[in-house]
Each structure stands twice: as C-alpha cells, then as structure tokens.
Amino acid sequence: METRFLCTVLAASLLLPLQSLAAEQEGDNNTTVRDADAESVLDPRIERRHIKEADIDAENFEIGLYTGILSIEDFGSDPVLGVRLDYHLSEDVFLEGSLGRSKAGETSFETLNAGVQLLTDDEREYTYYQVGVGYNLLPGEAFLSENRAYNNALYLMGGAGMTDFAGDDQFTLSLGVGYRLLINDWMTVRVDMKDHIFNLDVLGEDKTTHNLELTAGIGVFF
Amino acid sequence: MRLVVILLSLMAVLPAWAEPETEADAKSDTAAVRVKVAEPFVEIHTGPGRGYPVFHVVERDAPLTLEYRRAGWIKVSTVRGRVGWVPREALLATLDGSEQTPEMKNLGQEAFQAGHWQASVLMGELDEVTSLAFALGYRMTENLSAEAMFTQASGPFANNKLIDINVQHEMFPRWRVSPYVMLGTGRAKIEPRATVVTPENRDENFAFAGAGLKAYLSRGFVLRGEYRSYVLFTQEDDNRNLEEWKLGFSVLF
Known part of the structure; x- marks a missing residue:
C-alpha cells in the first residue's frame, strides 16, 4: 500500500511542472528592446516619494506539506505526513522547522508470535518535531524544453529535535539531503531524504536506531 | 488512505491557483x-x-x-x-x-539594539543528558532582555521538561561578540522512562544563574553559547545542583 501511495505522490509532483508549463506564455524573442526610450523615462508611474527597502514586500518564508515513507527501525515502513516552515536567510542558508507523524507497524517478533505486543497502540504513534539548518549546495536551473527553465537546488540539511515514540521522548539528530524545484517564483516541489537517529531501549538494550524517511511535498513562499 | 485523498486534491487545486499569477502581476x-x-x-x-x-x-x-x-x-x-x-x-x-x-535596511548589529524579538534554538548537555531548548525573548533596552525558554532533556532514566523565564544583561551590547549574564527561575517536570520501574512523575521548582556569549554573524543571525548552574528545590532535604552547557543560534526580528 505504502509503495503505491508514494508512487502516486511522486508522479503527481512530477506532473505539476507540465501543467504550469501550459499556463506559461512564450517568452518574446525580440532581443533589441530598449527600456529607456523617451516614453518610459517620463513614465508618470514613478511616484515622487522616497522608497525604503522595507517598502518592498518580503517573501522569505516557505510553508509546506509533505508525505512519504518512514522506515522505523525494527517496526517496518509506514506512511508519514508532515508540515514544515522554512525561513530563507540568504541564497545559501535556510532554517527549517518540521513536524511529522507516522504510526509504527509490528516487529517481525510480534508477527511470528501471535498475541505478543511489545507496544500499545498509543505507543506506536510516532511524532517528531525538529529544527535544522539547510545549505543550498547546488543551486541552478533545470531545463524542461528549449524555452523553459526552472530554478532548483540540491541542499544538505542537519537538525535536532525530539521524537515521541514507544511512550517516551527521544532526543533525535537528523541528517538529510533534498531537492527543491520552483514551479514558478513562489511555489515549490520538494523531495527529501532524511535519517533520524536516536537511541531506543524497547528491545532490551539501548541501541542507536536509524530511521530513514523519504518524502515528497509541496510548498508556497510568502 | 484519507491522507492520500487530501494530498492529491491539494495537488490538483494548487496549479489552478498558480495560473492567475501573470494577471496579478500586471x-x-x-x-x-x-x-x-x-x-x-x-x-x-x-x-x-x-x-x-x-x-x-x-x-x-x-x-x-x-x-x-x-x-x-x-x-x-x-x-x-x-x-x-x-x-x-x-x-x-x-x-x-x-x-x-x-x-x-540596516542589517548590521546596531539595527537590533532595542525593541526587537529574538527566537533561539539551543542544544546542550544538562547533567550528562542531551538537551534541546527553544526560547523567545524580547530585548527591552540595549542591555536588558527577557526570555522564556522550554528545554527538553531526555536521558536513559527520565524525560525532563523545563520551563523557565530569565533576564539577561549584556555588558557590552555593541561588541560583535557580546558577553552576558543571566538569572532565572522555572519549573521542571521529571517523567521516569517507560522502561524504568520508578515512582511517578515529579514537579520541582528551580532557580539558576548563567553566563554566555552572543556572536553576531549577519542579517539578524546570532550564534549563542551559555553555561547555567541550576539549584533544584527538591522535596527531599537537600537541594540538588545541576550544570548545563548550551550552544545554538538566534534569529533577531
């Protein structure tokens, strides 16, 4: 189920650019346009007022929704849904806070021994929140056709947060890599892969678990 | 399954929403x-x-x-x-x-001297347990800031949640690397781990003093490190002393 679910989401995000392509108008090809002809210099639409940088609308925040698969170590892979908020500090660096939820399945031990339950239903709820820093390592343009280019970036992320799982809060470090494609100047499609690392002692000994998360999502700048 | 439907319908709606962009620009x-x-x-x-x-x-x-x-x-x-x-x-x-x-817009340090908010995220070590803290503060004057902080420290035996309020004094607010001292008080909630057989949750009050450094990087972005010494007013006869190191960053706005 989960795989089909992810495929659908990924396919949907891949189709999005095509749709907006249809909406775009073709760029004009006359290259010798001059912006400073007599008419425009006397353009009355330049208001006689002093402008401050703060008068220009700022759009540094990006809010988004994502979904995908979270592989919870020993507890199988399950769908995850989350929201995130980003603050773009500069062209290189952004800060991100995210909140995600999933629900763990059964360990193979539980599956093989019918009736054995390591965790209650409530304890299987997996909720995490985290704050991190991202670095746009490879910004650039992606070309869909001769006349159409989309801005995009491959970024690295590192963060820390808490995971509420198995009845306890676990301090969690997460590392990840992601890809952001801007459909237009304010809408993004993102694919992220993250490793959430925390210690878990449910299976007797305290061990470090790696919980890999693969998600696709959409975001809006504001 | 419901989630899939919600998500897909969102995806179908959003491009339509995107289309009128050129008109709006005009x-x-x-x-x-x-x-x-x-x-x-x-x-x-x-x-x-x-x-x-x-x-x-x-x-x-x-x-x-x-x-x-x-x-x-x-x-x-x-x-x-x-x-x-x-x-x-x-x-x-x-x-x-x-x-x-x-x-x-002045994005230098001097632009954030007073009357600005400061949101912080700090990671640290509280009594040999990793801690994570979020804080929101307001800089009232050049020297004085007030802050509310939520700290979560989860160790092998207990989850500790601390809420505190503190006052920070910056001695040399115009220095790029600015030292500060702080005093604060708050309440701690200690929840023993689910896998540990111990008594029920405890709530305890505490007070602390601390000192730290704020380094202004750029565009309202500050690197921050501090040391805190806590006194926990426990229900037992003795008060307990705890130490904490924190390192993190703040965004000024």
Missing part, C-alpha cells in the same frame, strides 16, 4: 514600488543567486519595478515585461521618485 502595477536606474546599467539574473546567468541589462534612466525581495535578492520587472532578479545591493545603483537612492 494588476499590482498600481501599488508597485518603482525606481529608475542611475548607473550605466543594472544586470538582471534569471534566478535569486549569484550563479544564475545574466539574461538582460537595464540601462541608465530606465524604470524598474521592484516586485518583492527574498533572501537578499529582489524580483524586478522592466517596462517591457522582462522579469528577473537583482541582488539587494543593486538598489544602490538606482534612484526613486524623489531622486534619492532607496534607503537600504
């Missing part, structure tokens, strides 16, 4: 912020970043509409409808309607 002309180029030319990039190619050049005296800014770049459009990005520093090469250079 309409926003009335409220648009406009300047004219004062230097021989200004280069327009295809995207908001130093590496995006320059695809258009606007020469002296040509008007430029400033649409919005993002992460140090400004989206502009020319009278002929070309749309691209210029770095914020390009404003210095333009004049507004009153024949002055637009006033640049």
Whole structure:
C-alpha cells in the first residue's frame, strides 16, 4: 500500500511542472528592446516619494506539506505526513522547522508470535518535531524544453529535535539531503531524504536506531 | 488512505491557483514600488543567486519595478515585461521618485539594539543528558532582555521538561561578540522512562544563574553559547545542583 501511495505522490509532483508549463506564455524573442526610450523615462508611474527597502514586500518564508515513507527501525515502513516552515536567510542558508507523524507497524517478533505486543497502540504513534539548518549546495536551473527553465537546488540539511515514540521522548539528530524545484517564483516541489537517529531501549538494550524517511511535498513562499 | 485523498486534491487545486499569477502581476502595477536606474546599467539574473546567468541589462534612466525581495535578492520587472532578479545591493545603483537612492535596511548589529524579538534554538548537555531548548525573548533596552525558554532533556532514566523565564544583561551590547549574564527561575517536570520501574512523575521548582556569549554573524543571525548552574528545590532535604552547557543560534526580528 505504502509503495503505491508514494508512487502516486511522486508522479503527481512530477506532473505539476507540465501543467504550469501550459499556463506559461512564450517568452518574446525580440532581443533589441530598449527600456529607456523617451516614453518610459517620463513614465508618470514613478511616484515622487522616497522608497525604503522595507517598502518592498518580503517573501522569505516557505510553508509546506509533505508525505512519504518512514522506515522505523525494527517496526517496518509506514506512511508519514508532515508540515514544515522554512525561513530563507540568504541564497545559501535556510532554517527549517518540521513536524511529522507516522504510526509504527509490528516487529517481525510480534508477527511470528501471535498475541505478543511489545507496544500499545498509543505507543506506536510516532511524532517528531525538529529544527535544522539547510545549505543550498547546488543551486541552478533545470531545463524542461528549449524555452523553459526552472530554478532548483540540491541542499544538505542537519537538525535536532525530539521524537515521541514507544511512550517516551527521544532526543533525535537528523541528517538529510533534498531537492527543491520552483514551479514558478513562489511555489515549490520538494523531495527529501532524511535519517533520524536516536537511541531506543524497547528491545532490551539501548541501541542507536536509524530511521530513514523519504518524502515528497509541496510548498508556497510568502 | 484519507491522507492520500487530501494530498492529491491539494495537488490538483494548487496549479489552478498558480495560473492567475501573470494577471496579478500586471494588476499590482498600481501599488508597485518603482525606481529608475542611475548607473550605466543594472544586470538582471534569471534566478535569486549569484550563479544564475545574466539574461538582460537595464540601462541608465530606465524604470524598474521592484516586485518583492527574498533572501537578499529582489524580483524586478522592466517596462517591457522582462522579469528577473537583482541582488539587494543593486538598489544602490538606482534612484526613486524623489531622486534619492532607496534607503537600504540596516542589517548590521546596531539595527537590533532595542525593541526587537529574538527566537533561539539551543542544544546542550544538562547533567550528562542531551538537551534541546527553544526560547523567545524580547530585548527591552540595549542591555536588558527577557526570555522564556522550554528545554527538553531526555536521558536513559527520565524525560525532563523545563520551563523557565530569565533576564539577561549584556555588558557590552555593541561588541560583535557580546558577553552576558543571566538569572532565572522555572519549573521542571521529571517523567521516569517507560522502561524504568520508578515512582511517578515529579514537579520541582528551580532557580539558576548563567553566563554566555552572543556572536553576531549577519542579517539578524546570532550564534549563542551559555553555561547555567541550576539549584533544584527538591522535596527531599537537600537541594540538588545541576550544570548545563548550551550552544545554538538566534534569529533577531
């Protein structure tokens, strides 16, 4: 189920650019346009007022929704849904806070021994929140056709947060890599892969678990 | 399954929402912020970043509409409808309607001296347990800030949640690396781990004193490190002393 679910989401995000392509108008090809002809210099639409940088609308925040698969170590892979908020500090660096939820399945031990339950239903709820820093390592343009280019970036992320799982809060470090494609100047499609690392002692000994998360999502700048 | 439906319907709706963008751009002309180029030319990039190619050049005296800014770049459009990005520093090469250079926002340390908010995220070690803290503070005067902080420290035996309020005093607020001292009080909730057989949750009050350093990096971004010494007023006869180191960053706004 989960795989089909992810495929659908990924396919949907891949189709999005095509749709907006249809909406775009073709760029004009006359290259010798001059912006400073007599008419425009006397353009009355330049208001006689002093402008401050703060008068220009700022759009540094990006809010988004994502979904995908979270592989919870020993507890199988399950769908995850989350929201995130980003603050773009500069062209290189952004800060991100995210909140995600999933629900763990059964360990193979539980599956093989019918009736054995390591965790209650409530304890299987997996909720995490985290704050991190991202670095746009490879910004650039992606070309869909001769006349159409989309801005995009491959970024690295590192963060820390808490995971509420198995009845306890676990301090969690997460590392990840992601890809952001801007459909237009304010809408993004993102694919992220993250490793959430925390210690878990449910299976007797305290061990470090790696919980890999693969998600696709959409975001809006504001 | 419900989630899939919600998500897919969102995806179907959003592109439709995206379409009227060009129209909206044209309409926003009335409220648009406009300047004219004062230097021989200004280069327009295809995207908001130093590496995006320059695809258009606007020469002296040509008007430029400033649409919005993002992460140090400004989206502009020319009278002929070309749309691209210029770095914020390009404003210095333009004049507004009153024949002055637009006033640049001061992003230096001095712009955040008083009357500003500060949001922080700190990681640390509290009594040999990793801790994570979120804080929101307000700088009342150059020297004094008040802050509320939530700390979560989960160790092998217990989850500790601490809420505190504190007052910080910066001795030399104009230094780029500025030392501060702090005093605070709060309440701790200690929840023994589910796998540990111990008594029930405890709530305890505490007070603390601390000292730290704030290093102003750029654009309202601050690196922050501090040391705290706690006194926990336990229900037993003795008070308990705890130490904590924290390191993190703050965003000023």
